[in-house]
Amino acid sequence: MKCPFCSASETTVLDTRINEDGDIVRRRRRCLACDKRFTTYERAEIRLPQVVKKNGSRVDYSRDKLAASLWLSLRKRPVTTEAVDAAIARIEEKLLALGERELPSEKIGEMVMRELKKLDKVAYVRFASVYRNFEDVDEFSELIREVSGPRA
Structure with missing residues (x-):
């Protein structure tokens, strides 16, 4: 020093x-x-990566934006605040573990989808339908089949 x-x-x-x-x-x-x-x-200095959007622009990572998108998908669903906070913490841990300075928004979106799939399947479908920008009903039906699992 x-x-x-x-x-x-x-x-x-x-x-x-x-x-x-x-x-x-x-x-x-x-x-x-x-x-x-x-x-x-x-x-300790904890720096989360910058997010590279689809159009190439870069923005600072925002925990508030992440939480807002999760809560929007989970609207009127029986999921506790503690469960959502834990999901956000897991996503942030993964972001830190990657050690990247920049990260495509798609990568974060995939992490969100994995967490939502564990939390609530309806919320997962809601998020995926917007995130994946489905072109037709068949793509949406395929997602529903994936979530529903095999029929007995």
Whole structure:
């Protein structure tokens, strides 16, 4: 850590404390060159990728947009807020695990469809019908058959 007073690179840590939430580390440091003291703070930087839309434009990832699209599909369906929050968390974990700086919107849409399929099949069909932009009834019927599974 460089000293903010003299720019020397040799400093020593005098004290380390973690805040109440456990997400920020505060360190008191002393410069070995000029003997001045200063405080630094450390926190995890979590960067979700930018979303590349179908038209090529790029937008920042938005948890609110993701939640809104899930809730729109789940409208009047018996799914708890906790289940939706868990689905969003799983999607975000997958996005972070990919380690990409940019991600096509189609990839996120596929993740949403997988989560909706687990949560509620009607919501899955609602989302898929808009997301996949079906051209005819046969495509829609195929999706219904896929969700319904084999008939006995």
